[in-house]
Amino acid sequence: MLDGMLGIAALAAILAPAWVVTHAPAMLPQESRADLQHGARARVLPLAELPTVEPIRFQDMTPDEARAFNAGIPFAGGPNPASRGFRFAGSEEDRARASDCLAAAVLYEAGDDPEGQRAVAQVVLNRVRHPAFPKTVCGVVFQGSERSTGCQFTFTCDGALKRWYADPYWERARKVADAALAGAVYKPVGHATHYHTEWVVPYWSSSLDKITAVHTHLFFRWTGWWGTPPAFRFSATGTEPRVTQLATHFDAHKLPEALAAEAQAVAMQKAMALPESALRASVDDPDTFLIHVDPKDAATFPLLAERACGARPYCKFMGWTDARALPASARNALPPQQLASMSFSYLRDRSRNLERALWNCTEFERPKPQCMRRTPQPIAAPTPVAVAEDGPAPLSGVRRKPAANPPAAAAAPIASTAS
Known part of the structure; x- marks a missing residue:
């Protein structure tokens, strides 16, 4: 009996470890084991140690x-x-x-x-x-x-x-x-x-x-x-x-270059959509255009001018944002006031290999090479001061102390009335 008991004990000593090895629970990856231990939280970082912001990665779970x-x-x-x-x-x-x-x-x-x-x-x-x-x-x-x-x-x-x-x-x-x-x-x-x-x-x-x-x-x-x-x-x-x-x-x-390209494309579409009646040349000069322009389209005025001029070897395009300043004719030279109010000008002269677009930079902010040259406005001559017969007239704009004994004014005649 003793031998039998010893044999059973020996057999159990062999089989028990084998069963534990074959029936052990599946091991989780190291990171998963750490996360599933709710009680084992990450250490609290001191003020001197900034937390690390890690890219978001997920556990492999349903x-x-x-x-x-x-x-x-x-x-x-x-x-x-x-x-x-x-x-x-x-x-x-x-x-x-x-x-x-x-x-x-x-x-x-x-x-x-x-x-x-x-x-x-x-x-x-x-x-x-x-x-x-x-x-x-x-x-x-x-x-x-x-x-x-x-x-x-x-x-x-x-x-x-x-x-x-x-x-x-x-x-x-x-x-x-x-x-x-x-x-x-x-x-x-x-x-x-x-x-x-x-x-x-x-x-x-x-x-x-x-x-x-x-x-x-x-x-x-x-x-x-x-x-x-x-x-x-x-x-x-x-x-x-x-x-x-x-x-x-x-x-x-968007990058500024992309915005500029989009604006140019939109302006081209807008310029092409304008009716021909809006781009007629002056009746007295078929190579000159006097046009009322929209200030919102300032960056694309050259496209409008090119469309108006078409294939002309020589062409002038002048635009005003104020319709009231638009000249009625291109025959005579424009007066200084009208030149000063001009918003945009375009000149093409292929005989001189010239093509130039200029803006009124008091109205639109542009680089200096693209600005019109401003002509100084003439200053009106001072009005001559009248001189009295008995001496010079008093200076205008100067307050003077009244005389101690001003001369008595001449009495005006009394008009007679019929009763």
């Missing part, structure tokens, strides 16, 4: 697994103070760029959901104020967009911008963006700098404080001092960069 995991992360306790109002300080062009970028963020991140859009806008502006992020709205929204993956906001690098929303969606998103840039605050997200939808799990989600949920989005802030109001001490620079991904649709993000 949507249902992600929802279960996210539900297991508790909300942080303690106060959740609201952020202070954001006031954009910059030029109108910079504000337009900031509005474009923020509108794109709220629309592509939250869809056509006003509350979700306000929450996203608040996170973007929180980041602008935090030292770990760029100091511009467009810089925050498009941070990392040059990478195919790993950007801060996924719509900037996953091709989502190719699916453009209709204008009404943009109008609603821009209202949310403009309100946020003017000081509107969405209080529930406090000082959140991160968020994600409930069906994904970023690697950082367990290392930050989960503070609130807005519909299907969960919002997080950094642990420790870096998630408190004093950390959000920076202001935006007010100088917003151009974003090439938005240049196709928004003028504020």
